[in-house]
Amino acid sequence: MTKENIALFTIFGGTGDLAKRKLYPSLFRLFRKGNLKKHFAIIGTARRDWTDEYYREIVKETLVDLDPTEKELAEFCGHFYYQAHNVTDTEHYDTLKTLADKLDEDYQLQGNRIFYLAMAPQFFGTITSHLASQEIVTETGFNRLIIEKPFGNDFYSAEKLNKEIREAFNEEQIYRIDHYLGKEMVQNISAIRFGNTIFEALWNKNYIDNVQITFAESIGVEERGGYYEKSGALKDMIQNHVLQVVSLLAMDEPSVFSQEAILAEKVKALNAIRIYTEEEARQNFVRGQYREGQLDSQKFISYKEEHNVHEDSQIETFVAGKFHIDNFRWEGVPFYVRTGKRLTEKGTRISIVFKPVPVNVFREQDQKAPDAETIQSNVLTIYIQPTEGFSLSLNGKEVGQGFNLHPVKLDFRHSSETMGNSPEAYEKLILDCLNGDGTNFTHWDEVAQSWRIVDVIRRAWDKDSDPIPTYPSATMGPKCAFDLLKNDGFDWIWKPDEWYRDNHKLS
Numbered sequence: 089m090t091k092e093n094i095a096l097f098t099i100f101g102g103t104g105d106l107a108k109r110k111l112y113p114s115l116f117r118l119f120r121k122g123n124l125k126k127h128f129a130i131i132g133t134a135r136r137d138w139t140d141e142y143y144r145e146i147v148k149e150t151l152v153d154l155d156p157t158e159k160e161l162a163e164f165c166g167h168f169y170y171q172a173h174n175v176t177d178t179e180h181y182d183t184l185k186t187l188a189d190k191l192d193e194d195y196q197l198q199g200n201r202i203f204y205l206a207m208a209p210q211f212f213g214t215i216t217s218h219l220a221s222q223e224i225v226t227e228t229g230f231n232r233l234i235i236e237k238p239f240g241n242d243f244y245s246a247e248k249l250n251k252e253i254r255e256a257f258n259e260e261q262i263y264r265i266d267h268y269l270g271k272e273m274v275q276n277i278s279a280i281r282f283g284n285t286i287f288e289a290l291w292n293k294n295y296i297d298n299v300q301i302t303f304a305e306s307i308g309v310e311e312r313g314g315y316y317e318k319s320g321a322l323k324d325m326i327q328n329h330v331l332q333v334v335s336l337l338a339m340d341e342p343s344v345f346s347q348e349a350i351l352a353e354k355v356k357a358l359n360a361i362r363i364y365t366e367e368e369a370r371q372n373f374v375r376g377q378y379r380e381g382q383l384d385s386q387k388f389i390s391y392k393e394e395h396n397v398h399e400d401s402q403i404e405t406f407v408a409g410k411f412h413i414d415n416f417r418w419e420g421v422p423f424y425v426r427t428g429k430r431l432t433e434k435g436t437r438i439s440i441v442f443k444p445v446p447v448n449v450f451r452e453q454d455q456k457a458p459d460a461e462t463i464q465s466n467v468l469t470i471y472i473q474p475t476e477g478f479s480l481s482l483n484g485k486e487v488g489q490g491f492n493l494h495p496v497k498l499d500f501r502h503s504s505e506t507m508g509n510s511p512e513a514y515e516k517l518i519l520d521c522l523n524g525d526g527t528n529f530t531h532w533d534e535v536a537q538s539w540r541i542v543d544v545i546r547r548a549w550d551k552d553s554d555p556i557p558t559y560p561s562a563t564m565g566p567k568c569a570f571d572l573l574k575n576d577g578f579d580w581i582w583k584p585d586e587w588y589r590d591n592h593k594l595s
């Protein structure tokens with residue numbers, strides 16, 4: 089039987105994009121499943137002067153895709169309350185407190201409070217200090233703070249922000265969201281690694297040649313040009329989502345699958361990632377910016393032409409790079425990463441490329457593979473999205489005479505039925521927070537180390553006076569991203585652009 093969770097949510101930024109696209113539908117799913125039942129209430133707050141009725145109508149609109157019944161809508165939306173509030177105005181917190189205390193009593197919420205900061209990070213410090221000083225945090229129940237990314241703009245701003253927040257909340261009360269950690273297949277990385285002897289036994293430099301991680305998006309920056317001009321792909325994706333995935337792949341096995349044990353191993357892995365000098369950063373990381381392009385009849389504008397983007401912008405919409413992990417397990421194994429907007433197709437996947445066999449015992453029989461290098465390496469691919477599952481490429485014998493080897497694939501994909509019913513990342517993470525489980529949130533130690541790693545790369549690029557390389561929209565990035573691997577004798581395993589070039593009009 090589903091356990092009912094009891095809490096008051098206060099959503100700062102309740103009129104914003106994130107709240108409407110992700111938070112309200114996720115809360116509704118939790119309501120539908122019975123994780124939220126009777127003893128919950130939601131205060132949405134922002135500067136706009138909305139009434140409760142208007143707010144509830146907005147919330148209803150965000151749920152259309154979930155096909156709610158009228159009864160469900162009436163019941164769920166009845167738990168929503170709106171409070172106009174400027175987060176910089178101290179007096180407004182008193183009104184907020186009065187409403188919070190009233191709802192606590194009306195719904196018997198036992199003082200359990202979740203504060204969701206779905207707002208620009210510049211407001212985080214002021215909100216948390218007011219929550220404490222105006223006594224909106226309770227003495228009786230739990231008080232938890234969910235914070236959205238970006239957590240700072242570099243190590244120093246993140247540290248300052250962290251200090252401000254920590255004056256009001258302790259680390260155990262802070263849930264820093266990285267929505268990739270709520271994705272089914274990102275969580276599955278640990279299951280694949282630690283639930284299968286055949287992989288964990290080989291998960292090291294003796295058997296793995298290189299690791300490739302791709303976070304590709306087909307969309308451009310859309311309405312977020314203003315934000316993106318300050319962030320770029322390095323801070324938007326590498327500092328958080330990509331490094332989180334690297335740490336899950338690189339960490340040692342935890343003694344038990346607990347929040348503390350996993351965190352300890354992830355932090356150790358992040359600490360082992362080499363922090364480059366600026367010169368090394370230039371050698372190991374490359375960037376690019378999308379220019380115009382075409383896929384079939386669809387034409388795309390360049391990044392520089394996007395709304396709120398400077399016409400001479402040098403901001404990267406694509407990053408590819410190589411991490412070195414300086415420990416016994418990974419010494420000499422490159423972890424290649426790439427991420428970008430306006431790439432050929434949306435897809436997040438990990439390829440673990442195993443070392444080639446040391447010698448080809450079939451060399452006299454197999455015309456196609458006369459030496460060991462020509463036998464294809466085994467590749468374990470973890471498909472994170474949009475398709476979810478994993479595959480393992482092996483070599484088998486071609487049917488018939490002789491002993492020609494040919495690659496075969498063991499392939500597992502979740503059915504659309506399973507995935508249709510699987511909880512969305514935000515839903516899972518909100519439920520984790522309700523349950524006090526911080527496993528899939530980022531700890532300050534991880535955030536801090538991730539900033540240390542990317543800050544050098546940013547500094548190196550900021551000093552570079554060469555114009556940023558560009559790539560045509562709908563391709564897989566600039567030439568330098570391919571050269572990065574080629575120079576090491578490797579190639580990207582996933583090549584959606586080649587497939588499109590053969591089957592579509594790509595220019």
Ligand SMILES: NC(=O)C1=CN([C@@H]2O[C@H](COP(=O)(O)OP(=O)(O)OC[C@H]3O[C@@H](n4cnc5c(N)ncnc54)[C@H](OP(=O)(O)O)[C@@H]3O)[C@@H](O)[C@H]2O)C=CC1
Pocket residue numbers: 100101102103104105106107133134135136173174175176205206207208209236237238
């Ligand atoms: N949208 C997304 O998909 C994602 C967003 N994020 C992060 O989530 C956070 C919110 O993003 P998003 O929803 O897109 O941003 P929006 O700009 O859509 O929303 C910002 C919210 O803040 C409110 N607000 C602004 N200033 C004040 C103020 N002084 N006092 C009270 N409320 C204020 C706005 O309402 P009003 O104008 O009425 O005051 C609005 O509700 C950001 O940190 C972003 O980086 C992270 C990942 C994805």
Ligand SMILES: O=C1O[C@H](COP(=O)(O)O)[C@@H](O)[C@H](O)[C@H]1O
Pocket residue numbers: 267305324325
């Ligand atoms: O955090 C972010 O993630 C999205 C990509 O998330 P996904 O779940 O759709 O893969 C990205 O578009 C955005 O720029 C970034 O801020």
